[in-house]
Amino acid sequence: MASVCFYFQVHQPYRIKKYRIFDIGKGNEYFNDRSDCDLNNEKVLLKVAGKSYLPTNKLLLDLLKKHPEFKISFSFSGVFLDQLEEFSPETLLSFQELVDTGQVEVLSETYYHSLSFLYSREEFKKQVERHKRKIKKIFNVTPEIFRNTELIYNNDLAWEVEQMGYKGILAEGWDDILGWRSPNFLYSTPGTKKIKLMLKNYKLSDDIAFRFSNKGWGEHPLTAPKFSNWVNAVNGNGNVVNLFMDYETFGEHQWEDTGIFNFLKALPAELLKHPDNDFVTPSEALEKYNTVGELEMSHFVSWADMERDLSAWLSNDIQHDAIQKLYNLEKEVLATEDSSIIEDWRRMQTSDHFYYMCTKYFNDGDVHKYFSPYDSPYEAFISFMNAMSDLKLRIEKAKKEKSQKTNRVRKIKLSIT
Amino acid sequence: MRPRVLMFGWEFPPHNSGGLGTACLGLTRALAKEEVDVTFVLPKRVDLKSDHTRFVFADDGREKVNIKFRKIDSIIQPYLTSDGYIKELDRVTKKTIYGKSLIDEVKRYAQEARIIAAEEDFDVIHAHDWLSFLAGVEAKKVSGKPLILHFHATEYDRSGGQGANPEVFDLETYSISQADRLVAVSGMTKNILVDKYGVSPNKVEVIHNGIEMPDNNEVSATLEDVKAQGTKIVLYLGRITIQKGPDYFIQTAGRVLDLYDGKVLFVVVGSGDMHRQMIDQAASMGISDKVIFTGAMFGDEATRMFKTADLFVMPSVSEPFGLVPLEAALQGTPAIISKQSGISEVMVDALKTDFWDIDEMTNQIINVLKHGSLQNTLAKNALSEAKRLTWEVPAKKCVSLYNKVIRSVGSKTG
Numbered sequence: 001m002a003s004v005c006f007y008f009q010v011h012q013p014y015r016i017k018k019y020r021i022f023d024i025g026k027g028n029e030y031f032n033d034r035s036d037c038d039l040n041n042e043k044v045l046l047k048v049a050g051k052s053y054l055p056t057n058k059l060l061l062d063l064l065k066k067h068p069e070f071k072i073s074f075s076f077s078g079v080f081l082d083q084l085e086e087f088s089p090e091t092l093l094s095f096q097e098l099v100d101t102g103q104v105e106v107l108s109e110t111y112y113h114s115l116s117f118l119y120s121r122e123e124f125k126k127q128v129e130r131h132k133r134k135i136k137k138i139f140n141v142t143p144e145i146f147r148n149t150e151l152i153y154n155n156d157l158a159w160e161v162e163q164m165g166y167k168g169i170l171a172e173g174w175d176d177i178l179g180w181r182s183p184n185f186l187y188s189t190p191g192t193k194k195i196k197l198m199l200k201n202y203k204l205s206d207d208i209a210f211r212f213s214n215k216g217w218g219e220h221p222l223t224a225p226k227f228s229n230w231v232n233a234v235n236g237n238g239n240v241v242n243l244f245m246d247y248e249t250f251g252e253h254q255w256e257d258t259g260i261f262n263f264l265k266a267l268p269a270e271l272l273k274h275p276d277n278d279f280v281t282p283s284e285a286l287e288k289y290n291t292v293g294e295l296e297m298s299h300f301v302s303w304a305d306m307e308r309d310l311s312a313w314l315s316n317d318i319q320h321d322a323i324q325k326l327y328n329l330e331k332e333v334l335a336t337e338d339s340s341i342i343e344d345w346r347r348m349q350t351s352d353h354f355y356y357m358c359t360k361y362f363n364d365g366d367v368h369k370y371f372s373p374y375d376s377p378y379e380a381f382i383s384f385m386n387a388m389s390d391l392k393l394r395i396e397k398a399k400k401e402k403s404q405k406t407n408r409v410r411k412i413k414l415s416i417t
Numbered sequence: 418m419r420p421r422v423l424m425f426g427w428e429f430p431p432h433n434s435g436g437l438g439t440a441c442l443g444l445t446r447a448l449a450k451e452e453v454d455v456t457f458v459l460p461k462r463v464d465l466k467s468d469h470t471r472f473v474f475a476d477d478g479r480e481k482v483n484i485k486f487r488k489i490d491s492i493i494q495p496y497l498t499s500d501g502y503i504k505e506l507d508r509v510t511k512k513t514i515y516g517k518s519l520i521d522e523v524k525r526y527a528q529e530a531r532i533i534a535a536e537e538d539f540d541v542i543h544a545h546d547w548l549s550f551l552a553g554v555e556a557k558k559v560s561g562k563p564l565i566l567h568f569h570a571t572e573y574d575r576s577g578g579q580g581a582n583p584e585v586f587d588l589e590t591y592s593i594s595q596a597d598r599l600v601a602v603s604g605m606t607k608n609i610l611v612d613k614y615g616v617s618p619n620k621v622e623v624i625h626n627g628i629e630m631p632d633n634n635e636v637s638a639t640l641e642d643v644k645a646q647g648t649k650i651v652l653y654l655g656r657i658t659i660q661k662g663p664d665y666f667i668q669t670a671g672r673v674l675d676l677y678d679g680k681v682l683f684v685v686v687g688s689g690d691m692h693r694q695m696i697d698q699a700a701s702m703g704i705s706d707k708v709i710f711t712g713a714m715f716g717d718e719a720t721r722m723f724k725t726a727d728l729f730v731m732p733s734v735s736e737p738f739g740l741v742p743l744e745a746a747l748q749g750t751p752a753i754i755s756k757q758s759g760i761s762e763v764m765v766d767a768l769k770t771d772f773w774d775i776d777e778m779t780n781q782i783i784n785v786l787k788h789g790s791l792q793n794t795l796a797k798n799a800l801s802e803a804k805r806l807t808w809e810v811p812a813k814k815c816v817s818l819y820n821k822v823i824r825s826v827g828s829k830t831g
Contacts, residue, residue, distance in 0.1 A: 021780045021783050022776065316797075317789075317793045317794045320790070321791075359798050376768070377794075378791065378795060381784075381788075381794075385784060
């Protein structure tokens with residue numbers, strides 16, 4: 001039996017506008033670029049919605065209706081859903097329609113698509129809770145499976161997430177960790193009780209997500225029958241093929257003219273031709289299959305870059321400096337009880353900000369550059385740090401106002417007694 | 418076949434004052450490694466006669482010698498050491514004026530080149546910048562060998578885009594008409610050749626410069642006392658002339674001093690026709706105590722200054738290439754470079770800004786001064802980038818260009 005489990009990540013960060021030293025202390029917002037550049041969040045969202053979200057949602061809705069056996073799952077970041085509400089309610093509605101089919105599972109993640117698990121467990125839990133409430137409100141479902149930002153995972157995370165009540169968790173099925181083992185089975189994690197681990201089949205996933213339009217690839221062009229044959233080959237030596245990828249693969253990373261939509265359209269029927277194949281959501285996979293062994297992952301693994309580690313966000317001095325200084329503010333930020341300060345601080349935690357600061361392959365003009373709206377990693381850092389300087393001023397101001405208020409109240413109390 | 422190149426230059430380290438000599442040294446060394454025979458012709462400098470022997474690499478025994486040097490009798494002086502002699506800014510018209518004698522010397526160099534071309538055996542002529550272009554043209558007339566003109570700058574750049582000297586411009590245009598191919602040190606320079614000189618884009622090849630570690634890299638930093646007090650140093654190093662944008666540096670210094678609450682010192686290294694003007698500008702802004710003018714520095718002295726600085730700024734208005742940020746990078750100092758420079762086409766690990774954008778330059782400078790992490794990350798990445806940008810690739814491109822022009826001339830005559 002080979003079950004196919006699709007999970008699509010849907011996320012857009014609130015990019016920080018070009019924020020200069022002169023903006024500090026002037027009451028200027030961080031995320032409201034209105035120019036024609038790619039720092040304009042509304043512009044980017046509408047562009048991607050037009051090229052990817054809307055056409056893919058429409059296609060998937062047709063497929064789900066046509067094939068009641070077809071199943072998929074999504075993970076939406078909270079900041080993505082916020083942006084849909086703000087900029088494109090139409091797109092939000094089309095996602096709701098998909099979830100309403102009952103063939104679509106929604107996963108759990110941190111609201112702010114953050115690296116909070118690495119820096120503050122308290123903050124991490126708050127963001128996961130907040131996300132859960134948001135999903136309930138928008139889709140009227142409660143997620144039971146967790147996936148962390150960029151599939152960042154280790155043993156501790158599985159343990160923590162189990163404590164929080166989740167029954168499954170997703171991670172990258174990287175060869176270095178798996179060795180001779182296959183990603184096409186469920187695993188358990190040392191130190192946990194019941195939580196099950198699902199691993200991305202990165203070869204088959206990346207055939208679609210990264211290689212689909214690569215003419216230099218030996219298998220180009222990729223067709224639905226060809227891909228289905230590869231999946232069929234798993235029959236007999238695997239239970240579930242986990243195809244995890246960014247949702248923007250469809251129409252944005254792989255443009256329409258590559259034939260990606262036709263491929264997707266043909267795929268479910270093609271996969272269902274084999275009598276032993278079916279589709280499952282992550283929850284169904286956990287119901288259906290048992291774990292086959294324990295998988296030890298004490299170091300963090302992610303789905304990013306060739307290294308599959310944390311280096312996309314945390315490999316140079318500017319990244320470490322920026323994120324550490326941001327989390328150092330946690331106590332003070334929360335103490336202000338000022339919702340706009342807290343919200344801005346959290347939006348600054350989104351992992352993309354640190355990804356933009358990556359200099360690993362900056363020279364080679366690699367994917368970091370492709371995904372970055374800034375001219376360079378250094379420019380990204382400068383805007384981020386200037387915004388943080390402004391945030392600090394706001395914290396100081398809020399603190400002062402708070403203590404003045406406390407003093408006033410105390411004086412009044414004293415005058416009464 | 419091993420191409421034999423007759424190369425006409427103007428200056429050569431250590432007796433150079435601009436990037437041209439440095440570039441010629443780097444290129445010829447790398448060409449030697451590519452098994453190219455280069456005969457390098459320099460106009461003789463009477464006062465430096467003894468020093469010329471040091472130019473021959475055979476003396477230091479480190480590298481294979483495929484290069485020999487010729488010098489000719491002429492009194493031409495390098496064009497950058499003595500601005501008073503070579504060019505001066507006409508205070509009334511704001512135009513650059515070249516001394517009459519300089520054009521005469523260029524013509525005389527060209528006449529001498531005819532004799533050299535008749536004496537030497539070679540397959541291709543390669544001339545660097547306008548002062549040696551006529552020499553290249555005359556050598557071609559005598560020998561019939563193909564001519565490559567290498568533009569490290571154009572008269573258009575030298576005049577800051579305004580008031581190009583018509584005599585020099587004509588000389589460049591004439592030489593271009595006689596040349597088989599042109600080399601531009603950047604896409605920016607190529608664009609100028611196409612737009613301002615009407616050259617067909619197909620005739621111009623862009624070959625970016627490379628960089629070499631300085632011969633003596635083991636110098637220590639300077640200004641220890643100042644640094645010990647936690648004062649950060651922001652460096653300008655280059656000729657103090659309109660093309661290099663020193664006035665933007667001074668204005669930015671004023672802006673930074675207004676906004677930055679740490680200790681910072683601005684050091685201006687160089688000389689040039691705007692030297693006095695810059696000192697006066699700093700004084701009138703009331704920042705004379707924070708801006709130091711050191712005069713020109715070369716060699717070890719410059720290396721030492723790069724090592725000392727926390728940040729190097731190159732606000733050039735028009736910079737055909739601009740090697741200096743890479744020289745700074747080799748000493749672990751990050752750079753802010755103007756987007757109006759050829760180097761910004763190749764160097765990625767630097768902060769970039771428009772030369773006129775004083776606000777942006779201020780924003781970048783303060784952030785480097787405030788955040789050690791930014792300074793470190795830039796410095797580390799720029800160093801490895803500078804080490805990668807050697808002369809090997811440009812030399813290989815020259816070799817393939819030599820072979821191309823030699824073949825095409827051969828096929829024409831044969």
